[in-house]
Amino acid sequence: xxxxxxxxxxxxxxxxxxxxxxxxxxxxxxxxxxxxxxxxxxxxxxxxxxxxxxxxxxxxxxxxxxxxxxxxxxxxxxxxxxxxxxxxxxxxxxxxxxxxxxxxxxxxxxxxxxxxxxxxxxxxxxxxxxxxxxxxxxxxxxxxxxxxxxxxxxxxxxxxxxxxxxxxxxxxxxxxxxxxxxxxxxxxxxxxxxxxxxxxxxxxxxxxxxxxxxxxxxxxxxxxxxxxxxxxxxxxxxxxxxxxxxxxxxxxxxxxxxxxxxxxxxxxxxxxxxxxxxx
Numbered sequence: 001x002x003x004x005x006x007x008x009x010x011x012x013x014x015x016x017x018x019x020x021x022x023x024x025x026x027x028x029x030x031x032x033x034x035x036x037x038x039x040x041x042x043x044x045x046x047x048x049x050x051x052x053x054x055x056x057x058x059x060x061x062x063x064x065x066x067x068x069x070x071x072x073x074x075x076x077x078x079x080x081x082x083x084x085x086x087x088x089x090x091x092x093x094x095x096x097x098x099x100x101x102x103x104x105x106x107x108x109x110x111x112x113x114x115x116x117x118x119x120x121x122x123x124x125x126x127x128x129x130x131x132x133x134x135x136x137x138x139x140x141x142x143x144x145x146x147x148x149x150x151x152x153x154x155x156x157x158x159x160x161x162x163x164x165x166x167x168x169x170x171x172x173x174x175x176x177x178x179x180x181x182x183x184x185x186x187x188x189x190x191x192x193x194x195x196x197x198x199x200x201x202x203x204x205x206x207x208x209x210x211x212x213x214x215x216x217x218x219x220x221x222x223x224x225x226x227x228x229x230x231x232x233x234x235x236x237x238x239x240x241x242x243x244x245x246x247x248x249x250x251x252x253x254x255x256x257x258x259x260x261x262x263x264x265x266x267x268x269x270x271x272x273x274x275x276x277x278x279x
Contacts, residue, residue, distance in 0.1 A: 005113055016090075033068075037145070062149070066150040067150055084129065088184045089197040093191045115269055168241055178258070227256070
């Protein structure tokens with residue numbers, strides 16, 4: 001029964017045009033940014049080196065696929081929460097609006113199984129979207145600009161050899177996906193409360209905006225609260241390119257995101273099971 005429900009939810013999701021908005025946007029946007037980075041490589045390298053240029057002997061160009069991917073992910077990761085809500089916001093509220101839940105639940109099927117199948121689809125969508133985002137960016141960047149050492153700013157200018165980079169992108173993917181799953185679970189929870197898909201998106205993005213603002217405002221009370229908010233870790237993927245990697249911060253962030261996700265999921269199931277569905 002659960003397997004057939006999962007397949008049914010997956011098919012319904014794949015048939016909706018909104019499912020492909022994220023992928024279509026990234027498909028066209030990423031190459032444009034890569035070409036812009038390649039075209040402005042001279043200016044970009046001048047910004048990286050600054051006054052240190054006379055201290056280095058450089059062969060080739062620092063503007064390669066790895067640097068391009070690093071910059072694009074850093075630029076766009078702040079926009080990914082919006083893309084992560086597209087499916088989660090509609091997957092339950094859409095059923096309310098269409099009145100299909102009344103038909104669903106008139107059959108001998110558990111509400112938990114109905115909601116669980118939808119949750120699995122949301123989680124799968126978020127993971128696939130983030131994988132596409134990170135590695136499509138990496139693939140297109142390396143295709144256009146080639147590979148090479150990666151120069152990043154961490155306690156000064158840090159150079160990572162090309163053999164020490166790919167696994168860091170996998171780590172960056174894992175870190176950023178954990179945060180996006182928390183955001184998706186929040187939107188999924190809100191979707192069980194409302195009969196339209198716009199309200200969950202607005203509340204979710206507002207929450208992310210407020211949480212991000214808290215992480216940037218240098219007040220003592222905010223600095224105490226920020227480690228316990230998943231919104232403070234949206235840009236933590238940058239830690240994957242530090243040396244040494246701050247594993248303690250990454251593990252703390254993973255635990256924080258997992259706790260918030262479980263809280264959102266619990267509230268979703270509790271509310272959905274108790275909700276009286278009349279239409």
